[in-house]
Amino acid sequence: MTRKSEIIFNEANKYIPNGVSSPMRTFSLVGGDPIILESAKGTKIIDVDGREYTDFLSGFGAIFLGHSREEISQAVAAQLDKGLVVGLSTEIEKELARKIVESTPAIDKLRFVVSGSEAVMTALRIARAYTDRKYFVRFVGSYHGHADALLAQPGGNVAVAVKGTTNGVAENNVIMCEYNNSEQLRQIFEERGHEIAAVIVEPFATNMGFVKPHANFHQDIRQLCTDYGSLFIFDEVVTGFRFRFGGVSALLGVDPDLTTFGKIIGGGAPVGAYGGKEKFMKLVEIGNKVFQSGTFAGNPITMAAGNAALDLMAKPGFYEAMDEKGALLEKEIKQNFEKYDIPFHFTRFGALSGIAFRRSAADMQNYSDVKQQEYEIYKNVHLAMREKGFLMAPSLEEPIFLNDAHTNDDIIRFAEALAVSIAEQIK
Incomplete structure (x- = not known):
């Protein structure tokens, strides 16, 4: 049959x-x-x-x-009676943003989008606008969503097949580095540091199965970005709120410039968010250098689910x-x-x-x-x-x-x- x-x-x-x-x-x-x-x-x-x-x-x-989960289902059901997407802001959007910002010292302000891909795409856009540079570094085997810039075929010699690339991408502005290889990253910066807008990294490489960073890996990235005026982007789409109430950057003693979230903060509903230091987040304010918009960004269903989820995770x-x-x-x-x-x-x-x-x-x-x-x-x-x-x-x-x-x-x-x-x- x-x-x-x-x-x-x-x-x-x-x-x-x-x-x-x-x-x-x-x-x-x-x-x-x-x-x-x-x-x-x-x-x-x-x-x-x-x-x-x-x-x-x-x-x-x-x-x-x-x-x-009953508490999340009830929160979503209650919001369904109040409306879905009406193109307006809500109090629960402000509340979820407050909880996330207060949870993570590296973040002064935050905006919601609908997916981790969108969050990373916008963080890279901010980095390029702020530095007026076009290249960024990502690590072989990592995955940061399916925005064009993140799926470009890398140039140069890469030791193994590169995960997550595609045709149909207009520009190739990505520089590949081996995960956990601080010396290779240092050489990249010595050769091209004046061109690098940002380095993006997962705190733990969760798209390789599970690969931990070596003891000083993130600190080395932080120092190189500081020395060369590049932005350090922590991709916490997977790790955010998984190990503590907030970004794992606080647990690891890392101070990134921009952080992306997704997955857990939506309580099972579609979500993404990007946040960071005030001077970088100001770029997305109206009339400034970076534009980002979305009909479903901060939508009430996701905000209701996210608030209910974070309230549960905040319990002692x-x-x-x-x-x-x-x-x-x-x-x-x-x-x-x-x-x-x-x-x-x-x-x-x-x-x-x-x-x-x-x-x-x-x-x-x-x-x-x-x-x-x-x-x-x-x-x-x-x-x-x-x-x-x-x-x-x-x-x-x-x-x-x-x-x-x-x-x-x-x-x-x-x-x-x-x-x-x-x-x-x-x-």
Whole structure:
């Protein structure tokens, strides 16, 4: 019998390229038919064929409080009765902005947009306008959304295939650097520092699976940007509000010029935000150098969901509890890897983590390390985990996303199933 999900996906292909509106949803990197969603509650996802999965994808990190969290659903429902998008500002927009600005010392002012891509695009626009320079540095393997400037094919010699590039981009103003390579970045600035408008970096490289920065990496970026008059942009679309109430920059002792947010601050609704020092944010004021606008920017539905989400995360003990979930996952993963003699390495910070699918006990440092992983093993493991009722990211180059709804039992069962699935592949 043909499954309902297969019928829907085949029908979607008639009207939507690849049948999806975002490429990861094809599951093309891991095999198997895409999951077609019926409903989601807490950590449980039900597909249109009635199959249940315990979710460790968590909306690619946007779901931090569990699916269909009652407090968020109630806030959205209340706003629905008041109106959707009417082209006006709201008090709840001001309130969400206040909470974010007060949470993060690096930010004086902030504006909302609809996606992380928009937030980063505007931050780069501000940097170019402020410095009157056109080039910026990004790191090989990182992903900052799909704005043109961020997907340009890089010039020069790049050691490995560059993730996230496209044709159809008019200008190539990007300079590539290896993540965690402060010396290479220093050489870039010595050669072209007078041309560089900004350096953009993820605090943790979460689009390579999970790669931590070395101890002084962000401080080195900060110093070079200061020395050469370039702006330092911290892309916290994934990390913002994940480890503390606010940007992780405060936790890491980093002082960026501009910061971008997304995912968590929308409570599951579409959102992006960019903020920073007053002198940079002034550029988007009316009549100044930088223009940004959007019908759905700061829309009331997202603002209602975001406020409800941040109120929940502001409660005492929330982040301590999330760290405990991460610590439990780490303990269970490592115990099971030892039990089944699995030579892969687990890395964690707070409730965000990843597994290096390579036979090494060392942390991955850059995208060259990432590309040494055994992608075919992950593909087979992903399929096996689906059969066992667990949903992971449909790419090896994404983290394991814990959320507040995950129970200890969810975590323990997941860790055991994952170790068994890997052991079956490396015999």
